[in-house]
Amino acid sequence: MGKCGGRELNYISDVDVIFVAEPAEGAQETDAVAAATRLATSLMKTCSASTAEGSLWQVDAALRPEGKQGPLVRTVASHLAYYRRWAKTWEFQALLKARVVAGDREVGQTYLDAVSPMVWDVASREQFVEDVQAMRLRVEAHLPKAEATREIKLGVGGLRDIEFSAQLLQLVHGRTDPSLRSARTLDALNALAGGGYVAREDAVRLADAYRLLRSLEHRIQVYRMRRTHLMPTAAEDLRRLGRSLGMRTDPETAVTARWREESREVRRLHESLFYRPLLAAVARLSSDDARLTPDAARDRLAALGYRDPRGALRHLEALTAGTSRTAAIQRTLLPVMLGWFADEADPDAGLLAFRRVSESLGRTPWYLKMLRDEGRAADRLAHVLARSRYAADLLAQAPESVRMLGSQTGLRPRDRDSIASTMRKTVERQDDTGSALQAARIVRRQELFRLALADLVGELDLTAVGEALTxxxxxxxxxxxxxxxxKVGHERREPVPADFALIGMGRLGGREFGYGSDADLLVVHRPHEGADPQEVTTAVNAVVQELRRSTRISGPDPGLEIDVDLRPEGKNGPLSRTIDGYRTYYRRWSDSWEHQALLRARPVAGDVSLGVEFTEVADEVRYSPDAASPGAVKDIRRLKARMEAERLPRGADPKTHLKLGRGGLSDVEWTVQLLQLRHAHAVEGLRTTSTLGALAAAQEASLIDAGDAEALRDAWSLASSLRNAAVLWRSRTTDSLPANHRDAEAIHRILGGEPGSGAELGERYRRAARRARTVTERVFYGRE
Known part of the structure; x- marks a missing residue:
C-alpha cells in the first residue's frame, strides 16, 4: 500500500501493507488465519528489530480494515465483507495504490481482483468528492502549528496536495477510463493529461514539483538516515540541501526560494483541480451515464426529457467522435452538461447551441480548458444556453464571448464611459462612416451578452439590469x-451646423431600460452662430433620420428602435427643436400628459451643456406648483381611462396585460407620476426620473402608506421582470403573460421559480396586479 504500492519509497519510509491469507487445501480457516497472523507478526518484528547493523524498516499494517483495532490478517472474503458494509471513502482511496509485493501471488491477485471493482466504483458514493476534500482538510488541520509551514509532505503545497489531486481525478474518471488506473503518481498525472482531464501544462508543472519535493524529501532523510518531512531551518543544512540539488550560487537562499515557489504553484493547481465543481457532478453520475456510450446516452436523453433524443444524440456524436484531445474533453464534460441542459425548459436548444459554439471555436485551446477547469463556467454556460434563446443567439454570433465565464470580472457590467470609449476606438479604426457604427454595434452585442449572462446566473437584480442596459x-x-x-456632414461636404442633445424619456429616462425596450427620445439642437435656418433644419432632420436608421437596421446586435413620438405635436411635429422652441411650446401649448411625460426626461447623449439647459426647461414645467391643477388631474385621469378602454390590443386580457392591464406597469407609473405632479414642487425627493425612486420618496414623505407602496412596487417589479424574462427566453418582446405551460415554465425558471412551478406564474402575477389595481383605484382615480 502507499508509497510501497506505488513504487515510490523514500530512504526512510514505513512500508504500508495489508496481510491477506487463504487456507491451504484441507485446512480450517480459523487455523489458517491464526498461523498467518503469527507469521505476519513475526515478519513485522523482524523487519523493525534493531541490530548491530541497524533495522530494515517499519512495517505498518494500519491501513487494514478497522485499522489497528482490527484483525492483522483476514481472508479475501472477510476483506470483501468489510469493504462492502463498513469501509469509508478514504479506505478505497488508499486501495488505489494496492499491489502484490510478497507472498503467494495467486492469493494476492485474487484479493486485488476482488477489491478493484469497488475502488473504481467508489466515486459513485453519495458525497464522495466532498469526503475526499474534507479528509485533505483534516490532514492539514492536524499538523502541529510549529511545523505546518515546513511540511514537505502534508503541508500546504506539499506532496499530499499533488497526490490527492491526482487520486481524486483518477477515482472520478477512472470508472470509465482504465488508462487512469495507475498506482504511481507521475504515471497518473501523465495519463490524466493524455486523456484531457488535466491541462498538459498543469500536469507538467505538478510532475516537476513532485520530483523536486521528492528529491528534497530524499536528501533531507538520507543525510542523517532519519524519517522526516520537514524542511531544515539551519543555514548549514539548507546550504547542504541546495548544493545537493546542484545549486552553487547562494544555495541556502536558492533552495528555500525554489521550494516556496513550487509549493505556491502546487497549491494553486491543487485548489483549481481538487475543488472543481465538475468533479462532484461527474461523480454523481452512474458509471453507464459517465461512459456516454450510444445506448446509455440514448436512454439517458429520453429519461432527462429531451424532446428529440435522436437529434440530441447526433449532436453528442458530432462533439465526441474521434480520438482528438478536444473530443476527449467533450466526453468528460457532456455527461454532466446533459443533466444541466435538462434542468431548463429547452435542453434540446441548449445542446444545439453548445454544439454551435464548440464547433465555432474549434480547437481553440482556452475554450474547453476553461469549461473543465474554471469554477462554474460549464455549469453556467449549460444553463444559460438552455434557458435563453436571446443569449444563445448573441453567443452564436460571437462565440469568443464565452471567455467571460472564465474571468473574475467577466460578469460585471461595464460603466457607460468605458463602453463609449471602447466603441469610439473601434469606430476610429474604420475607413468609412458606413462601417463605423457596425463596429460600435459589435461592442454593444458583446455587452448585451455580458448582461444577459450575469442576469441569467443571478449576478444582477432587476434594478442593476435596468441601470446597466441604460x-x-x-x-x-x-x-x-x-x-x-x-456621415451627414460627409454627404453634405460641410459640417452639420448645429449641436445636439438627446433627452431620454420613458424607461430610458428612468434608467429602467429592458432587453426589449425602445429608446424614447426628444431631440434638441443648438444652431451654430450665423447658420442659415433652412440649412440647419435640413441637416438636423437628416442627422435624426440617420440616427434612427442606423440603430434600427439589422446588425451584429439586436436593433435599437428610437421612438420620438413623445415630441411636441407628436408625429406631426418637427423631429428636433431648439431650447427656445421647447420652452415656448411647453409654456403656451403643451397638454397635461406632456408635462407628465417630462417627469422622466433626462439628458442621455450629445452636448452636455445643451442637455443641462433642457433639464432647466423641463424642471420649470414638471415641478411647477400648477402641474397638478384640478383641470390637469382631470385630464390625466380621463386620458388614463381612455388608454385602458382603447389601447389594449384586440383580444388582450386586461388582467394579464403587463403594460396596459389592470395593475400593470401603466397603473403603477401613472399613480406614482400623479403624486410627483402634485407634490414634487415641495418634496425634493420626488424630483427623480426613477419610478421606484419616486415611490420610495412618496412613502418617506407619507404621501402613500407603506402597504400601498409595497403593492405598487411588487407589481411593477414583477411585470418588468416578466418582460425581461420573456425576451431572454424567446428573444421576442411581449406584454402579455405566457399563454402556454412551456413558456410559463421557462419564464418562471428565469425569475427563480422551482422546476415544475410554471403553472404558479399566472396566479402570482394576477395576485400582485390585483393589489396594485386596488391602490390605483384609490390613489390615482380617487375612488374609495
Whole structure:
C-alpha cells in the first residue's frame, strides 16, 4: 500500500501493507488465519528489530480494515465483507495504490481482483468528492502549528496536495477510463493529461514539483538516515540541501526560494483541480451515464426529457467522435452538461447551441480548458444556453464571448464611459462612416451578452439590469449620434451646423431600460452662430433620420428602435427643436400628459451643456406648483381611462396585460407620476426620473402608506421582470403573460421559480396586479 504500492519509497519510509491469507487445501480457516497472523507478526518484528547493523524498516499494517483495532490478517472474503458494509471513502482511496509485493501471488491477485471493482466504483458514493476534500482538510488541520509551514509532505503545497489531486481525478474518471488506473503518481498525472482531464501544462508543472519535493524529501532523510518531512531551518543544512540539488550560487537562499515557489504553484493547481465543481457532478453520475456510450446516452436523453433524443444524440456524436484531445474533453464534460441542459425548459436548444459554439471555436485551446477547469463556467454556460434563446443567439454570433465565464470580472457590467470609449476606438479604426457604427454595434452585442449572462446566473437584480442596459444604450446613442453627424456632414461636404442633445424619456429616462425596450427620445439642437435656418433644419432632420436608421437596421446586435413620438405635436411635429422652441411650446401649448411625460426626461447623449439647459426647461414645467391643477388631474385621469378602454390590443386580457392591464406597469407609473405632479414642487425627493425612486420618496414623505407602496412596487417589479424574462427566453418582446405551460415554465425558471412551478406564474402575477389595481383605484382615480 502507499508509497510501497506505488513504487515510490523514500530512504526512510514505513512500508504500508495489508496481510491477506487463504487456507491451504484441507485446512480450517480459523487455523489458517491464526498461523498467518503469527507469521505476519513475526515478519513485522523482524523487519523493525534493531541490530548491530541497524533495522530494515517499519512495517505498518494500519491501513487494514478497522485499522489497528482490527484483525492483522483476514481472508479475501472477510476483506470483501468489510469493504462492502463498513469501509469509508478514504479506505478505497488508499486501495488505489494496492499491489502484490510478497507472498503467494495467486492469493494476492485474487484479493486485488476482488477489491478493484469497488475502488473504481467508489466515486459513485453519495458525497464522495466532498469526503475526499474534507479528509485533505483534516490532514492539514492536524499538523502541529510549529511545523505546518515546513511540511514537505502534508503541508500546504506539499506532496499530499499533488497526490490527492491526482487520486481524486483518477477515482472520478477512472470508472470509465482504465488508462487512469495507475498506482504511481507521475504515471497518473501523465495519463490524466493524455486523456484531457488535466491541462498538459498543469500536469507538467505538478510532475516537476513532485520530483523536486521528492528529491528534497530524499536528501533531507538520507543525510542523517532519519524519517522526516520537514524542511531544515539551519543555514548549514539548507546550504547542504541546495548544493545537493546542484545549486552553487547562494544555495541556502536558492533552495528555500525554489521550494516556496513550487509549493505556491502546487497549491494553486491543487485548489483549481481538487475543488472543481465538475468533479462532484461527474461523480454523481452512474458509471453507464459517465461512459456516454450510444445506448446509455440514448436512454439517458429520453429519461432527462429531451424532446428529440435522436437529434440530441447526433449532436453528442458530432462533439465526441474521434480520438482528438478536444473530443476527449467533450466526453468528460457532456455527461454532466446533459443533466444541466435538462434542468431548463429547452435542453434540446441548449445542446444545439453548445454544439454551435464548440464547433465555432474549434480547437481553440482556452475554450474547453476553461469549461473543465474554471469554477462554474460549464455549469453556467449549460444553463444559460438552455434557458435563453436571446443569449444563445448573441453567443452564436460571437462565440469568443464565452471567455467571460472564465474571468473574475467577466460578469460585471461595464460603466457607460468605458463602453463609449471602447466603441469610439473601434469606430476610429474604420475607413468609412458606413462601417463605423457596425463596429460600435459589435461592442454593444458583446455587452448585451455580458448582461444577459450575469442576469441569467443571478449576478444582477432587476434594478442593476435596468441601470446597466441604460448605460449601454446611452453609450450606443452617444456614439451613434457622433457617427450620424459625421456621415451627414460627409454627404453634405460641410459640417452639420448645429449641436445636439438627446433627452431620454420613458424607461430610458428612468434608467429602467429592458432587453426589449425602445429608446424614447426628444431631440434638441443648438444652431451654430450665423447658420442659415433652412440649412440647419435640413441637416438636423437628416442627422435624426440617420440616427434612427442606423440603430434600427439589422446588425451584429439586436436593433435599437428610437421612438420620438413623445415630441411636441407628436408625429406631426418637427423631429428636433431648439431650447427656445421647447420652452415656448411647453409654456403656451403643451397638454397635461406632456408635462407628465417630462417627469422622466433626462439628458442621455450629445452636448452636455445643451442637455443641462433642457433639464432647466423641463424642471420649470414638471415641478411647477400648477402641474397638478384640478383641470390637469382631470385630464390625466380621463386620458388614463381612455388608454385602458382603447389601447389594449384586440383580444388582450386586461388582467394579464403587463403594460396596459389592470395593475400593470401603466397603473403603477401613472399613480406614482400623479403624486410627483402634485407634490414634487415641495418634496425634493420626488424630483427623480426613477419610478421606484419616486415611490420610495412618496412613502418617506407619507404621501402613500407603506402597504400601498409595497403593492405598487411588487407589481411593477414583477411585470418588468416578466418582460425581461420573456425576451431572454424567446428573444421576442411581449406584454402579455405566457399563454402556454412551456413558456410559463421557462419564464418562471428565469425569475427563480422551482422546476415544475410554471403553472404558479399566472396566479402570482394576477395576485400582485390585483393589489396594485386596488391602490390605483384609490390613489390615482380617487375612488374609495
Amino acid at each position: 448605460d449601454l444604450t446611452e453609450a450606443m446613442l452617444d456614439v451613434a449620434l457622433e457617427v450620424a453627424i459625421a
